[in-house]
Amino acid sequence: MRVSPSRLLHAAVGIAACLTLAAQAQTPPNGRLLASNCFQCHGTNGKGPGFDKLAGKSATEIYKELTEFRSGKEGDNIMARHAMGFTDAQMRSLAAWLSTQR
Ligand code: HEC
Structure with a gap:
């Protein structure tokens, strides 16, 4: 049986797509990566202690x-300093991720 070049190309594209999906599955979501800045004080995944x-x-x-x-409306200490390091988009992203933790 002869395999046509177009079938080979089709298979290659399929394999490449699978590899891309596999690589994406291993990348931690951006929200969790940002939220990991909070774990030292608020516990792993924000679950305390x-x-x-x-x-x-x-x-x-x-x-x-x-x-x-x-x-500066609330607190003047650790959290105020910490919150200054994040953009709005980063805060939304890490807050969205933390809210999925139960
Ligand atoms: C260095 C320790 C430290 C880190 C890191 C830290 N926090 Fe805090 N957090 C505190 C402390 C201490 C308080 C208590 C309020 C205060 O002292 O300002 C607090 C309070 C809070 C509160 C208010 C909770 C309430 O019920 O009133 C929220 C929300 C919060 N932190 C979110 C975060 C998030 C989100 C991150 C990561 C981006 C984070 N914190 C990182 C120490 C920390």
Whole structure:
């Protein structure tokens, strides 16, 4: 049986697509990577032990508290300093990820 070049190409494209998907599956989601900055104090995956538990809070709540810390409206200490390091998009992304943790 002869294999036509177009079939070979088709197979190669298929394999490449699988490899790309496999590589993506191994990359941690951006939100978790950013949220890992919080684990030292709020526990792995925000589940404690440590300071206030983050797991189980809604994304909106976490985002709101972070922006309040950043603006200086709430707290003047550790969290305020920490929140200054994140952009809005990064806060939304890590808050969204933390809210999936129960
Ligand atoms: C160096 C330790 C430290 C790190 C890192 C840290 N936090 Fe905090 N966090 C605290 C402390 C301490 C408090 C208590 C409030 C204060 O002292 O300002 C707090 C409070 C909070 C609160 C308010 C909780 C409540 O119920 O009122 C939220 C929300 C929060 N942190 C989110 C985060 C997020 C999200 C990250 C990661 C981006 C993070 N924290 C990283 C120490 C930390």
